[in-house]
Amino acid sequence: MSVEEKVLVLENLGKSFGSNKVLNGVSIDLVKGENLVILGKSGSGKSVLIKCIVKLIDNDEGTINVFGTSLDEVSPADLNKMRARIGFLFQGGALYDSMSVRENLEFPLVRHHRDLDQDAIDDKVSTALDNVGLLDAADKLPAELSGGMRKRIGLARTLILNPEIMLYDEPTTGLDPVTSNEISELILEMQKKYQTSSIIITHDMNCAKLTSNRIAMIRDGKIYETGTFEELKSKEDPWIQSFFI
Amino acid sequence: MRPNLAQNIKKTVVLKSSVSMNQFQTLLINVADWWLFLLRFFKELFHLPFEFNEFVRQGYKIGNKSLGLVTITGFIMGLVLTIQSKPTLADFGAESWLPGMVAISIVREIGPVITALICAGKVGSGIGAELGSMRVTEQIDAMEVSGTHPFRFLVVTRMLATSIIVPILVFYSDFVGILGSYVGANIDGDVTLQLFLMQATSSLEFSDLIPATIKSVFFGLVIGLAGCYKGYNANKGTESVGVAANEAVVAASLLVFLVDLIAVQFTNIIL
Structure with a gap:
């Protein structure tokens, strides 16, 4: 595996909230085109980890390299350009509730591509909505959508900028098993279509099984074990096994 | 021991x-x-590009939201001031001073402060709750991670809108207040609207209007500032939305009085 293939490199990442050390030296890479699932118990710092990657939270220790550039060295303007190349799907979708679905999708698009005319914008919005199977929902408000639909629209809004890296924060939490499966399959489908590299934070083992190329397990603020779903399932470690019961 | x-x-x-x-x-x-x-x-x-559409939307929303209340309070303010002042002025045989006195009181102080306090309650809490809710539901974070400058879109547009709309509402409130005063003067009197307005406006000078207008711009600015600051920096959790709205009203009202105090001192030095 050459260095060029790594789109994201985290080295000794540390983050504390007061006396609580949430991340304690996390080191992990994300390879181009890979789906990396991060598993861990609630409160183990999984969400903090991906929020550090987009600088929503500043890490106290360690370095984050995205596309070969250290995030500590980039200016605020360059950080925003970098962020456009990283998609982030929030747990609840985080749709802008004062805007319709169409306006939600247009919002990042028009701000990053000011040269686009209205026809091109409409075209891109329709394609993005079609990809997630919700073309009919364009003029609805977020309050009129179900939990699964909100996540799909959130995914469409993120993918409309064609990000190279996708970060999913518990994409199936709060959904019924059928919708969870649909979202997991959608993640896979979008990865193939847009050739993204993804980090998926979850404790839904079905989602992990369906979407992962590799799984990293986080415990006490550190990467405890990595491997494929089958490799980890066959481990005899009781802590790892507790996830597969 | x-x-x-x-x-x-x-x-x-x-x-x-x-x-x-x-x-x-x-x-x-x-x-x-x-x-x-x-x-x-x-x-x-x-910083360009300016979010003009959002600024217009916020300006309309703020003005539209406050117009009814400003009309009612402005009218009552002028009416009550007239009813309270009239007997005292009559005792001194200075009833003809009434329109001028009421106009100066309204334009210089009562109109701007009452309108600003109405807006602090109505607009400040609205902005605080809206941005607080957006913070809690990670909508601001979503804007941040997509590199779309949420501060520019959410805060700059709202603060600029309050700074421009509050002075306009103050002018409107002054006018409605003088109309209320005219109604008050006519409860047991007989004065034409034309004469009343002529007497009221002739006693006003630019030195009354300019400081009041400048003061109103700052009132608008601090109302927007309080709402945006409290909402934008709200903590996680649904309780924070209520806290942000509440604290925005308290902070905006206090800041209005603080700005008023500074403006009075400043005006006294300048004029």
């Missing part, structure tokens, strides 16, 4: 002084944070 008592007193004094020191430090940090937020507003205000 004596040494223990002395030790206890010493401990209490140390504890109390450390608490007040912490409170003082927190106060200083808060003041600095407010200043930084205000400076960021001025810095981002001149």
